[in-house]
Amino acid sequence: MSPVKRSSILSFIFPKAYLVRYVVDTIRRFYNLMVQSATKIKMKLPVKLGIGSSVLFVFIVLVGFVVFPKMITSKIKSMVNLKPGTEIRDMFLKIPFGLEFRVYIFNVTNPMEVQRGQAPSLKEVGPFCYEEWKEKVDVQDMEGDDTILYNAKDTFIQVMWPGCLSGTEVVTIPHPMILGMVNTVVIQKPGALTLVNKAIKSIYSNPASIFLTAKANDILFDGVIINCDVKDFAGKAICSQLKEAPTLRHVSENELAFALLAPKNATPGKRIKAARGVNNFKDVGRILEYDGVDKIDVWPTDECNAIRGTDGTIFPPLLSEEEGLVSFAPDLCRSLVAEFQQKTKYDGIPVRKYSATLGDMSKNEDEKCYCPTPETCLKKGIMDLYKCIGVPIYVSLPHFYETHESYLKGVKGLRPDKSKHEIIILFEGMTGGPVYAKKRLQFNMPLQANPKVDIFNNFTESVLPIFWVEEGVELNNTFTKPLKDLFKIQKIVKITTWTVLLGSLLGLSAAGYLFFKESGTADITPVHKVHPSDSRKTISTVSGNNLEGIDNHAMTKTDTD
Incomplete structure (x- = not known):
């Protein structure tokens, strides 16, 4: 498997930008279906706009803030494991x-x-x-x-x-061998320091430092070579232990390398x-x-x-x-x-x-x-x-x-x-x-x-x-590109979500405005001017009833009283 293929750990979570296109197309189809349904039952424009915006609001909240994040986390959870074949x-x-x-x-x-x-x-x-x-x-x-x-x-x-x-x-x-050996003996067996002193002089040819x-x-x-071709007791004693150390390489019978x-x-x-x-x-x-x-x-x-x-x-x-x-x-x-x-x-x-x-x-x-x-x-x-x-x-x-x-x-x-x-x-x-x-x-x-x-x-x-x-x-970019693609898709979906969410809120606001504007409009019956010849058939704009059977005499009497 090539490094490029290995780097595509996340590249197939959401292939290219198809998911974003799918979300947008789904919203568009859903909105069109809602508008067509509203048209068939002959709703007024404010009602159509209000219902459409409400449904769109609920849909985008569910998809953008619930479904999409859960899809990502679910996919990641299923992928990040050490099962054979992954x-x-x-x-x-x-x-x-x-x-x-x-x-x-x-x-x-x-x-x-x-x-x-x-x-x-x-x-x-x-x-x-x-x-x-x-x-x-x-x-x-x-x-x-x-x-x-x-x-x-x-x-x-x-x-x-x-x-x-x-x-x-x-x-x-x-x-490291001299300093490490002395410090170790100081901790483990201080009484052996005299022996170690003699061994250092023997193995390392009487060093000055x-x-x-x-x-x-x-x-x-x-x-670095350690010469264990020594004859004295102290040197042989230390070398016998060094030869058993797993961290030292055996160069020859009497030469070790660290x-x-x-x-x-x-x-x-x-x-x-x-x-x-x-x-x-x-x-x-x-x-x-x-x-x-x-x-x-x-x-x-x-x-x-x-x-x-x-x-x-x-x-x-x-x-x-x-x-x-x-x-x-x-x-x-x-x-x-x-x-x-x-x-x-x-x-x-x-x-x-x-x-x-x-x-x-x-x-x-x-x-x-x-x-x-x-x-x-x-x-x-x-x-x-x-x-x-x-x-x-x-x-x-x-x-x-x-x-x-x-x-x-x-x-x-x-x-x-x-x-x-x-x-x-x-x-x-x-x-x-x-x-x-x-x-x-x-x-x-x-x-x-x-x-x-x-x-x-x-x-x-x-x-x-x-x-x-x-x-x-x-x-490098070969290995970071899948992550960048994932975050790019997230960003696009986030922008789309907030854009549609804002649009649905504006739609609701517009629907409310149109609805109350139409509700505030009343049909008023025009008032006719009363002429003397029409005095026997006066129309009341208060009760809407015809006042008949009242003659001029009665009206004059009433006024006098």
Whole structure:
């Protein structure tokens, strides 16, 4: 199925402008029939006009404000589900275009000064650009409970869009393996730090600092070599554990390679069970189970362990603004809620703008379950993923946007910018489709002194950014045209409805005016002038009776009396 065909999700709801023409023709035929009926029974013009306008008013109210909107919502409800054979399902299982994936690395420009206790000075290098192809594999339908099972897989292909870097650029970052290993042992088994200190010297040839200098491509996907051809006990002990790590690639018997994003590339994730939305359109895409369970076991409360929302590639249609966009992020072991910000337009389509943050576990009672310990919470806008992935990596928005100012003050060179660093979704609420989205996250590692590890002696405590990523989509005209056609038809029907409604009201007003004008016209009998010769037969214009048998004598007498 071609992308163009897939994009026509809504194009056949109302084929071309036939529906509008049908409504107008129906109104015209109905009106003509009403006029002909009124003519046959010889009604006066005001009555004909009044009846016609009244019927037309009722008809257009029913069609324009009741029938037509219900036709749209009914059609959308029946279409937006993941039942086999639907185009929505095809797009859900494999997005027919690559998402834009950009990576920015923070180059540390003063590594040796940082070793001596100075604040890190950073320079952003990037973007390094990739197409991200999303698909679901090992798909299985469960007809009984209207669900679908799948594994999500993302594949990255490097591209050279305008402004993108080649990846051969050399950068300096804190060594993720050294810093990550020390921070993890501090949490899990502080008594083993002496062993770790010896292993670092053995495996990394007695390094002078914790920093790694390498090509961007090696750091991100190709891999940086770890030499495990060591003979000492400490080195062998650590290397034996490293060889069992699923995220490291085995280059040879004694050589391993690590890369920041390689473990995610073309690797199916854990099994997901989601609702198809056939029985209830509000459930479409909602994740019911992750890795075989209906709630995770990471955080201390049921609320934070709850699996809520979709996987972010689909949302239910006809959502209200207050409901927000809820998605479950396995990499963060939590659900995120994008909240409504404002109404706007995208490519001429009325949409809603939503935005999300990581909250504030230090103040928000509902988020305190994400604190590293019940007594220690990170400040606003930052989250520790240790309980989620087993390594103390801190996640935030890029350049510490929307985080506590202390994190920004701990390093030099960051410049938070709302337009560049916020999480944003432009969402068409009627059909439930994101038309524009930028998901941005920054990955950091805590840096603090530790006297038991030689190269950790003099650090000034800070949170050190390593890199940040942007996953984006901007639908072009091929995919927005069906939405624009739908809104165009709605606009035409709306204009037609209000025009006919106004016309019927004017008709009623005209009918009322003509009716009362005719009702106020009376037939008056002319008054004849009385002559003396007609005195015996005078016509009374009051009673209308002839006064006969009264002679002049009687009248004279009466006057005298």
